[in-house]
Amino acid sequence: GLHTVYNLEIQAAHVYHVGEGGVLVHNICAEHVRRIKELKAAGLRDDEIRAVIKPNNASPLFEAPSNTRALTVGSKVKLRINSSRYTDAERQMIQLAIDESNIRFASRAETSIIGEKVPFSSYKSRRYIRDRFFPDRPVSQVKVSDADELFGFTVNVDEIVPRQVGGQQVFANQRVLSERVNKALGPIEERALRNQPDGMHLQGFYIEWY
16 A cells, blocks of 8 residues: 655764664664663653653654654753762762653743743742642642651752743642752753853753763
8 A cells, every 4th residue: 555755864874773663763772772662661652752762962853743844853952960979869860850851841831942031939839849749738838848858858849841941830840859959950951051042942951971
């Protein structure tokens, strides 16, 4: 029978093959094939997986919604992080936080435009803690620090897609991070975004450990 065929123009020295489940796999992504299976098993959609599974020095590739539209290439910004400053558990938390952010970026639920900053609201952070952990209390009687004892360390409420690129302080875009990790990631992300042009659509971050 007839099959729809898409022509892809790929730069030289790049090799792709069609892997399991019809996933387009880059030549330097062999290690990612295992993670694709894990993320599929975890229930992630294909577009979310494509936002996470990619070479660290490459832009994410999104599937064209029709044969009349080109593939969309987004911009990811590098975060340079000194690994010696963090424990193994903190490095893992940082990596998981960035992976989660990239999934949220891929969903396009947030604006994700550099320069479109959202003002901070302490009420919305306390409301998240109330909604997640203390639903029987009014927000006026909840502090973020009330959640510390649940985790065994000091916590902050963090926006998954950062407020400096339009991330809203709503439940779906909020999470709990250790205060130390959150206070480290914030300035690192801010420095990385400083030299990027306002109005650029951000597709996420990738980490360069040193």
